[in-house]
Amino acid sequence: MANIGWSEILLIAVVIVLLFGARKLPGLMRALGRSVSEFKKGRAEGAQPDDKSQEPPPAT
Numbered sequence: 001m002a003n004i005g006w007s008e009i010l011l012i013a014v015v016i017v018l019l020f021g022a023r024k025l026p027g028l029m030r031a032l033g034r035s036v037s038e039f040k041k042g043r044a045e046g047a048q049p050d051d052k053s054q055e056p057p058p059a060t
Helices: 006-047
Strands: none
Touching: none
């Protein structure tokens, strides 16, 4: 895994500001935060066992 220092983080931040502009940056970060929270919620739901899948099928 690569070690990222403060200079690299600053360079990445400058590039992001140049690409997206300062006006769109808050909305972009808000959308990124929502995406991360949805991803975490999906992982948590996927880790829980489904009760429905463990029921035996009905006898026919």
